[in-house]
Amino acid sequence: MSSETGETGKAGIIVAAEDAPPVDKLSHAVLDDLLYNIIHDLVVKVHRDEKVARANTAAIKVEKLALNAIDGATTDHKPDVEIETDAAIYKDGRVTLKGNPLTTTKEVLCPRCHLPRLLHPTDGKGAKKPDPGVIYCKKHPYIEKPGYDIYGQTWVAPGPGRGKKKKDQKLDPSDPSSPAPGAEGSAKDRPPNVLSFPSATCSKCKRCILVTRLNNHMGSCIGNSGRNASRAAAQKISNGSNAGSQNNDNTPPGSQKGTPRPGSRGASPRKRDGDEFDEDGEESDQTVTNPKKKKLKPNALNKKVVLKPKSPATSGGNMKKDKTKGSSMLNVEQKVDDKDSTVQVAPKKLTPNAKGVSPAKKIKLGPAKPPLPSPAGKKGKRDRDMESESSGTLSSPPPR
Amino acid sequence: MAARPTTPASPKNQKVKAPQPGQPMYGCEHLQRLFNQDQATTNTSIQHYKAILRTIFDSIPLIPQTAKTLDGQIVTSLTPTYLCLQCPSTLTEADRTKHGSKKSHRFYVESRSGALYCQMCDDIVWDPTFEELRLKKLGTGTFSNRKRKNEELFETSDPVRDNPTYISSNTTAASCKASGLRGIYNAGATCYQNVVLQSFLHNPILRNFYLSDGHSSTSCETPHCLSCAMDDMFQDFYAIENTNGYTAANILSGFWISEKKAFENLVTTKEQDAHEFFQFLAEELHERNGDGRKPEIGSEHSCNCIIHQCFYGKLQSTTTCQNCSGVTHQVQSFLDLSLPLENLSHKKGKKGASSRPSPGSLTLQECLDEEYIKSDKCEYRCHNCSSMQQARRQTSIKRLPNVLSIQLKRFEYKQGRHERAAKIDTTVQFPLELNMLPYTNRARGQDAKEDYELARSCIYDLLSVVVHVGEIDTGHYLSYCRVGDQWFAFNDHKVELAQKSDVLNSRAYLLFYVVRSLS
Numbered sequence: 001m002s003s004e005t006g007e008t009g010k011a012g013i014i015v016a017a018e019d020a021p022p023v024d025k026l027s028h029a030v031l032d033d034l035l036y037n038i039i040h041d042l043v044v045k046v047h048r049d050e051k052v053a054r055a056n057t058a059a060i061k062v063e064k065l066a067l068n069a070i071d072g073a074t075t076d077h078k079p080d081v082e083i084e085t086d087a088a089i090y091k092d093g094r095v096t097l098k099g100n101p102l103t104t105t106k107e108v109l110c111p112r113c114h115l116p117r118l119l120h121p122t123d124g125k126g127a128k129k130p131d132p133g134v135i136y137c138k139k140h141p142y143i144e145k146p147g148y149d150i151y152g153q154t155w156v157a158p159g160p161g162r163g164k165k166k167k168d169q170k171l172d173p174s175d176p177s178s179p180a181p182g183a184e185g186s187a188k189d190r191p192p193n194v195l196s197f198p199s200a201t202c203s204k205c206k207r208c209i210l211v212t213r214l215n216n217h218m219g220s221c222i223g224n225s226g227r228n229a230s231r232a233a234a235q236k237i238s239n240g241s242n243a244g245s246q247n248n249d250n251t252p253p254g255s256q257k258g259t260p261r262p263g264s265r266g267a268s269p270r271k272r273d274g275d276e277f278d279e280d281g282e283e284s285d286q287t288v289t290n291p292k293k294k295k296l297k298p299n300a301l302n303k304k305v306v307l308k309p310k311s312p313a314t315s316g317g318n319m320k321k322d323k324t325k326g327s328s329m330l331n332v333e334q335k336v337d338d339k340d341s342t343v344q345v346a347p348k349k350l351t352p353n354a355k356g357v358s359p360a361k362k363i364k365l366g367p368a369k370p371p372l373p374s375p376a377g378k379k380g381k382r383d384r385d386m387e388s389e390s391s392g393t394l395s396s397p398p399p400r
Numbered sequence: 401m402a403a404r405p406t407t408p409a410s411p412k413n414q415k416v417k418a419p420q421p422g423q424p425m426y427g428c429e430h431l432q433r434l435f436n437q438d439q440a441t442t443n444t445s446i447q448h449y450k451a452i453l454r455t456i457f458d459s460i461p462l463i464p465q466t467a468k469t470l471d472g473q474i475v476t477s478l479t480p481t482y483l484c485l486q487c488p489s490t491l492t493e494a495d496r497t498k499h500g501s502k503k504s505h506r507f508y509v510e511s512r513s514g515a516l517y518c519q520m521c522d523d524i525v526w527d528p529t530f531e532e533l534r535l536k537k538l539g540t541g542t543f544s545n546r547k548r549k550n551e552e553l554f555e556t557s558d559p560v561r562d563n564p565t566y567i568s569s570n571t572t573a574a575s576c577k578a579s580g581l582r583g584i585y586n587a588g589a590t591c592y593q594n595v596v597l598q599s600f601l602h603n604p605i606l607r608n609f610y611l612s613d614g615h616s617s618t619s620c621e622t623p624h625c626l627s628c629a630m631d632d633m634f635q636d637f638y639a640i641e642n643t644n645g646y647t648a649a650n651i652l653s654g655f656w657i658s659e660k661k662a663f664e665n666l667v668t669t670k671e672q673d674a675h676e677f678f679q680f681l682a683e684e685l686h687e688r689n690g691d692g693r694k695p696e697i698g699s700e701h702s703c704n705c706i707i708h709q710c711f712y713g714k715l716q717s718t719t720t721c722q723n724c725s726g727v728t729h730q731v732q733s734f735l736d737l738s739l740p741l742e743n744l745s746h747k748k749g750k751k752g753a754s755s756r757p758s759p760g761s762l763t764l765q766e767c768l769d770e771e772y773i774k775s776d777k778c779e780y781r782c783h784n785c786s787s788m789q790q791a792r793r794q795t796s797i798k799r800l801p802n803v804l805s806i807q808l809k810r811f812e813y814k815q816g817r818h819e820r821a822a823k824i825d826t827t828v829q830f831p832l833e834l835n836m837l838p839y840t841n842r843a844r845g846q847d848a849k850e851d852y853e854l855a856r857s858c859i860y861d862l863l864s865v866v867v868h869v870g871e872i873d874t875g876h877y878l879s880y881c882r883v884g885d886q887w888f889a890f891n892d893h894k895v896e897l898a899q900k901s902d903v904l905n906s907r908a909y910l911l912f913y914v915v916r917s918l919s
Contacts, residue, residue: 010479033478037512040480044513044524045885052526059424094419096432100521101424111422113576138577138641142886142897149895150581150888151643197585197893200649203624211647214587222656 009033050108053117054101057109058087064114066090110137123152148193156196413439414446417529427527430506430520435529445485445507449516449530452483452509453537458852464511467492470499482508482517514538540917574639580607581883582637583645583893587652591892592674595879596681597648598890599864599912600630601637602881605802609706610634615689626654626681627688645893658684674866674877675736675807675910682707682735711735713801716841721782722790728783731798736805736910739767741824742812764830764911767808772796772839796841804836804860804913811872823872827907832900834860834913860913868909880906 008015008025009032016028062085069081083090087104088097098104108117115137120128124145130136142150199208202221209217416435419425426432435442456464467481467490468474475492482491484499485507491499500506500519508517510524514534518525536543580601584594600606609615610631617628629650636646658680686707715732741762775794782789810824837858864881879890880903889898 030478036479041512044510044515047524048515048526051524052531055424055427055526056422060422063421088424095424096426097424097428100428100523102523110576114422115576138575139579140577144897149583150897151895153643155893195644198644198647200587200647203650203653211585211587211649214647214649214652215590216588218587218653218656222653 009036011036011039051102053108054105055097056111057107058085058097058101058105059095060109060111060114061085061105062088062090062095110139113137124148151193153193153195156194414443416442417532420528423528425528427516427525427530428518428521428523430518431516431525431527434507446529446533448485449509450533450537450543452485453514453534455483456509456511456514457537457856460852464490466490467495470495470502481511483511484508485516538917575641577641577643578637578639579883580637581888581895582643583890583895585645585647586892587648589671590648590652591877592672592677593648593651593655594892595674595866595877595890595910596678597633597651598879598881599866599910600681601634602864602883603710603803603912604914605710606630606706607634607638609710611638614706620688622688624650624654624657625688626651626658626684629654630685654684655680671874674868678805678910679735682711710803711801711805713797713804714799715795716798717793717795718841719778719780719791719793721780721785722792724782724784724789726782726784736807737768737771738807738809739764739771740809741767741826741828742809743770761827761829764806764808764828764834767828768836768839797836797839798841800836800840800858800915802915803863804834804915806911806913808909808911810868810907810909821872823868825907830862830865830904830908830911832862832904833916834862836860857915857917859916861916862903863912863914865903865906865908865912866910867906869907877909878906 009029011032013035014028014032016025020028062083065083065085066081069083081090084098087099087101088095108119109115110117115135118130118136118140120126120130121141121143122128122130124143127143140151143152144150145152148154197211199210200214201207202209202214202217204218204221207217416425426435434445452464462476464483465478465481466474466476469492477492480493482493482496483489484491484503484505486505487503489499490511491508496508496517496519506519508519509515510517514537515524516527516530517523533543584597586594611634615627615631617625617631620628620631622628629648632650633646633648636642686703686705689705689707712733712735715734717730717732719728719730720726721728772795775792778791778793779788780791780793781787782791808828810826811821812824813821835855835858837855840858842854862882864879867878867880869876869878880887880898881890882888887898887900887903889896889902
């Protein structure tokens, strides 16, 4: 113990009272030493990183000078020249240091691209404005700023159920990672660090789907197992008004009353479900022709009003319904697809997926959502869902 | 490399590390002078440095921490001491200068980290030659370059590949911006996948495997191969400048297409259990990369695939018959350790708050103690007695995996009118550094406590943490991953810096620890 050198340990921060008993003093000294060690280890680590970086910078600089000195005449990595800078000497193809690189070298060059490293974040905590005249290495210090990620990016709120049409229209076309962004230039309204959710291509149907809907889409596009189908059937029986489709026309007549059927397409029953996302569906799908779009839009709008109260269903029930709907849709849609693969199919097909996808947040918040307009009916439906669900799907009870 | 250090025992000449581009040859001018004196000085310096490192890292800390002051007094200190490189003395910081001026010894090794202090610089110097030795000692516990067990995981010593121009002429360097830190978009209740994928992405063993073309998606024939999807994802994370979130479309579709019956339940659009997904992904990747045999959890089956090398360890359960004292061993391989919290947290609750400041909280070590140190009673059919007997069963870890994954079973069945699962929200404190030695079967030996080398091979560092927030049936997954010494919080597409305290205060569900020394 270094207790004899003073009243406490090496750090000298944790000091016992003058008149404290020896055991107190000893324990204070031990704690103080441990604190010293923690700081010591941290400093050694930082010192190593920094000194090695500076030493390498000195070496890189002098090597660059040496390469320049021979004017690129040879591609040899060891030019036969002697160069000396403030920090290092280049001789016989080796670099040796002059003095302590911590004092001789002030900047840090990236060992890979040999460009100077930006030493302060550009935004958020500890930010400094970088010198605009310098080209920095692309590896920047990470940004620490509430609401932004380490690259200073933020995302437009996906906003399920809010500001529907306009929001969605803005969202999709401006998407940077979608293969061919739409012509509308709403992206320009946003600062470049505000990103929107991208779209991805479904590996099966090659359609472009907004990422937040991808899982649901794949569920209906790829994962249409018999189990789902049977559930869909059960769902359809119990809940014909929602899952009705024109191909197997046992839909209760009442459900289609309010639905004007536009021509032979007969897409409307489905349309209602997906109203919310119709727009991005069309937007992301470049094959959609304009006139069609226009024709479909008003439809969707109308239906939306009718069905809106249903969308904020509680999580479990909602998800399940969507899924079943999705799969039931699929059965039908596949057929339509085969017969007539015109563009309108795309938006239609997307619709079932659309609603459930309103990204995870919505699902998560499920239980906390405000009460439904028609609690009794919903509840019944949900219970049925639960029953059908419990048929062996929950093998283990993990936290979900 | 040209300057491969010779094996420690050989009387051959020690060599200074060959000059590397972009790196000075020596740590400072003074070391340069030392190394350029003559071969004998270089030899003794390097040998002494190795000996000192062995003292620091292989013996009990008391030895390097004990110094002799100039007036002959023996002092043991908690704070660092300095071991002279040129003679066998150990000095306190205060006496270092005096020793230097008396004996003109200028170089000392700091006793906590093994770093070299140069008195003439009055600074710690990081010499490439010494630093390589130090890192090797720290990393593998040995100076030799002997082939590593999992050789294909790491760079091989093929003479063609050892040529430094081989790599530069055959590869394109990834951008400095590509750091592997990207979020993954939530494709609709897929956060349970994202957290597991992030922990895979920041797993050094899997990363090295995929980035060294361990599974090439260009030559793989399997349609919708999940391993190819992983390969693509690693490429996108570590080679592309994009900082936007990643869309794991291929993983997702591979997952949907997969015909694993055991995990059929996972294929829904609902929220799922991250642990189940982890098991699914591990088994799927094993099948793509491994011997093609179906892994049976519980059997001793092991193969050389990347997943087995990474995650699989072995458990040994020893059953001792209470009647005839006959002992039977059973070995099982495991992908992860599942630790129940239920009983322990109840027990804790009963014991009362007096024993602990926070009665509701557990430590990871307590959970491990319960499973892998304590024994339990059971009935079993003894071969010797040929009858059912009372027996004591004790499980311990026979082989530790390189990446230890631990699941804290945060769910229980509530007895009652409806049996339903509930989430256990008990805080479980887990360390950044975990010593697994007590839970191995080698800990039973008495001398094990003395064996520092063995102890060090059982030290694990926390690599990533998966956290579940919310209720049992609905909620959200977040994860924390460590890159170097920095922690990052991953929330779907969003990546943020995280403090260690954020990580340690989280209610972990899955923990991934990586072994410190890959030997």
